[in-house]
Amino acid sequence: MEYKIFDAKNNLMANEEKAVSFVNKDTTISFSTKLKNPILWNGKENPHQYRAEVSIKSDNKVDKVNQKFGIKTIDVTADKGFVLNNNPLRLNGVAMHQDWKQSGPALSEEQHQKDMALVDEIGATSLRLSHYQHSDLTYQLADEKGILVWSEIPFVHDYSGREGENAKQQLTELILQNYNHPSIYTWGLWNEVRAYVSDNEPSVQLTEELNIIAHQLDKTRKTASASDRGITGNMENITDLQAWNKYFGWYYGQYEDLGKWLDESHTKYPNIPLAISEYGAGGNIFQQDIKFLDKPFGEHFPEMDQTLCHEISWKIIKNRPYIWSSYVWNMFDFALAGWNRGGITNLNHKGLVTYDRTTKKDAFYFYKANWSKEPVLYIAEKRNSERNESLTTVKVYSNQPAVTLWLNGEKITTQKLVSDIKIFEFKNIKLKPGDNIIKITAKKLSDEVNWKLL
Structure with missing residues (x-):
């Protein structure tokens, strides 16, 4: 058995060969090596990947596997926010569903590539893959573009008591299949799951079990969850990282209330790192009169109100460096069966790009001007x-x-x-x-x- 490690320029960095014996079909063979002065996978600044080539030779036959990987360190603190390779980095993120008009979730390679090209174009440094495992190509493209990924399993909303074994299986498969993708920085365990009564509810117990599984399978990454409740609670702060879905100005309050909530939370809980895992507003490009506005459940979601939401929200987030990440909900409009809102049925209109990917909404260009290093004029x-x-x-x-x-x-x-x-x-x-x-x-x-x- 032999392994070789190459850098991004295909230079051989390490090599070892040794004889092995397979006792049974479940035998695990491991090698260990050290790379001197490794080039770190450093987000968009330098998304450097190594390549491991592992081969098995027996009776003049050879089986060979190539696997890319990257080396990085991450940390999150309540005052400095997200830290990549010992340097603070703002995770300016978007959430994304794997969903196109006329295609649903069954996307072609070309569609995956277009989606990731748009995420890259807007200048996002992070991507939350909602709320399930996405195509391996999506992770590959994130690796190449230097976009940090929050990957998660579909443990969403209220607990019915039947999710346990399936959730554990999905988390296990998610981690084992994607362990070597350097873009992934956290494993998401749940989204908006509530435990209303006590910390002994099955949803709490399952979260604790999932947290153990994640750390057993991957000692290098943190776990995360997205809450739509308070800073503390029965479900909150079990995972390593906690973030909150906040829709001030859309479902409740005013857009400006986000700043008040963040400051009060940071003051009251100075040791809890804060992040916004979802924020946003609906926007229908065919509705352009802001006088007709009946959010969040009515028929009129004029585009300029969505734009206003993001102008106010981003200014609030931008000026608070203690926020370790923020994710716009959503990068693209997506299907939501049974919805009859905003003038187009069965659709969530909170995307920065339309469901068919033909139109970039005004808010897309707003973020591109703020996030991208490319010249923007719109x-x-x-x-x-x-x-x-x-x-x-x-x-x-x-x-x-x-x-x-x-x-x-x-x-x-x-x-x-x-x-x-x-x-x-x-x-x-x-x-x-x-x-x-x-x-x-x-x-x-x-x-x-x-x-x-x-």
Whole structure:
């Protein structure tokens, strides 16, 4: 039996060969080696992977397996947040369902690649794979792109008493099948599972058992869970990492309440690391009048209200470095049987991209301007193309130092970037009756839209 370890440039880093005997079909053979000064898998900065080649030779026959892997360290603290390889890293994340219009969860390689390309394009540094094991290709692409992954099993909502053995099996398979993916930093054990009465409920006991299994199978990674309840409770803080699904301004309260909740929680529980595992709002690109707004269960989810949610929420999250991760719910619109909300049935509209992947909503470009290192210049509210008032505000998302506005071929003004969330606002711009060509420029970038004053 022989193993070889190669770096990303295919240089041989380690090699060993020895004779082995197989006593029975369950025999496990292990090798150990040390890599001097290893190149760390370091997220988007350097997603370096090694390759292990293991071969077995017997009677002039050879069986060979190649497996990529990476080396990294992680830590999470209540004050510094997430730490990758001893350096703080903001996990600016999106959650993702493996679900396309007309395809459901049975995606092609091309569809998986497109999804991960969009996650990479927006500049996300982390991805929460909700709420089940995803395709191995998704993990491979995350490895290559340097996107840190929260992987999880489908232990979701209230406990019926029948989940135990299946949950343990799914967690075991999840870890054993994906152990070598360097992008995975945590194993998620549950999402919004409640124990209303006591800490002796079956859901609590199962979580404790799952936690033990995860650490037995993988001593290098942490466990996590996503709660929609309080900071402490019967289910909370059993896993190594705890995060919270918070929908201030959508299901309850105001968007601004997220900041108050975070500050009060951090003050009251200074030793508990805080994270937001879900936040967001519905947005229907075919609805562009914010006066018609009847969230969260009605028929009208205008896109600009979703955008407002993310502008306010991201500013709150961005300015609180103690938050170890945050995940937009959701990267893509996804099917939800039985829903009749927001003007399109059987659909959750909280995605930053439409269900068919043809349209990136305004909020997508907002995050891209804030997260991506690529130049971004985008006029918001493009689809609100028919206007009833002559005076309007032109909102722009851009990570450029200055943006110039043009109206019907005439230069109006240039603004410097002063917003810490990459928003330019050109106020009191007067439209003429009929067509109005709004154009913005920044260095070699430009964007344009036609707004008609009725």
